[in-house]
Amino acid sequence: MVFLMTLFMTVLLTDIASGEYPKAQNVSWSSFNFKTLLMWSPKPVNYSYTVEYSVLGQDRQRNPHCIRTTETECDLTTSLTDLKATYSADVLSEPPLGGTSDIIEFPHTSSERFCPYKDTQIGRPEVKVEVSEDKRKITLHVKDPLTALFRDSRALSIRDVFAEDLQYRVTYRRAQSTGKKVTTSESSVIELTDVDRGQSYCFNVQAFIPSRSPDQQLGELSQTVCSQDEEGKPFFEEYGIGVIAFGLLIIMAVIAAVIAFPVLYCRRSRRRANQREKEGVPLRAV
Numbered sequence: 426m427v428f429l430m431t432l433f434m435t436v437l438l439t440d441i442a443s444g445e446y447p448k449a450q451n452v453s454w455s456s457f458n459f460k461t462l463l464m465w466s467p468k469p470v471n472y473s474y475t476v477e478y479s480v481l482g483q484d485r486q487r488n489p490h491c492i493r494t495t496e497t498e499c500d501l502t503t504s505l506t507d508l509k510a511t512y513s514a515d516v517l518s519e520p521p522l523g524g525t526s527d528i529i530e531f532p533h534t535s536s537e538r539f540c541p542y543k544d545t546q547i548g549r550p551e552v553k554v555e556v557s558e559d560k561r562k563i564t565l566h567v568k569d570p571l572t573a574l575f576r577d578s579r580a581l582s583i584r585d586v587f588a589e590d591l592q593y594r595v596t597y598r599r600a601q602s603t604g605k606k607v608t609t610s611e612s613s614v615i616e617l618t619d620v621d622r623g624q625s626y627c628f629n630v631q632a633f634i635p636s637r638s639p640d641q642q643l644g645e646l647s648q649t650v651c652s653q654d655e656e657g658k659p660f661f662e663e664y665g666i667g668v669i670a671f672g673l674l675i676i677m678a679v680i681a682a683v684i685a686f687p688v689l690y691c692r693r694s695r696r697r698a699n700q701r702e703k704e705g706v707p708l709r710a711v
Contacts, residue, residue, distance in 0.1 A: 446518035547644030
């Protein structure tokens with residue numbers, strides 16, 4: 426291990442001394458709810474990185490926070506203003522801040538193409554469940570996840586960005602059942618009428634963008650939420666067989682104790698009475 430590290434540092438210092446800088450590696454995009462980072466490695470030693478990006482076919486630009494930097498990521502969230510455009514980026518290896526070099530064209534590594542609208546990962550929504558009074562309808566109220574984008578100092582939701590292209594996919598099942606049903610809705614208020622009256626149901630919801638490629642259409646699943654019917658679950662479903670059995674054992678033990686106490690008390694009283702009678706009889710004359 427020591428030999429390999431020594432060899433690596435020797436090659437690195439030789440390259441820098443001769444005017445060459447190591448290329449960035451593992452250049453990739455990371456985007457969540459339109460918070461978009463360009464990431465790469467390794468951490469630089471005696472050199473720096475500069476990021477250039479552009480819409481395909483247009484002139485390259487630089488983010489002022491990612492010029493001659495020693496970081497290994499660049500936040501391009503506010504730079505990629507056309508969300509439906511396709512971008513590419515280059516990470517250049519350059520002299521450290523304040524340094525100079527005779528190199529005319531610095532080594533660089535290019536990223537894969539990236540489109541915020543098509544490629545950002547959509548986070549999980551928040552879901553609330555409402556059961557109608559007659560218990561024949563369940564309504565899901567979905568809170569659209571917020572993005573890292575702002576307009577007039579207001580954070581935009583994914584509904585603001587995707588508009589009519591946003592749908593929600595609902596996966597649901599009756600409580601205590603493994604069978605599942607799936608439905609989609611164009612609205613953030615989802616009404617389900619194909620439910621059994623008085624039964625409790627559990628739901629998972631995720632964003633669904635049909636215009637995307639199949640592997641990018643679905644967002645993260647919401648946490649599981651269940652309806653609570655007023656009649657409540659059957660007793661054995663509510664508490665479980667193990668808890669019920671333990672409770673029955675305790676009840677039986679208490680009943681047995683209640684029954685046994687009078688019997689034991691009576692036996693003890695009789696023994697005491699017999700003993701007293703024996704002690705009260707005079708000794709026979711010899």
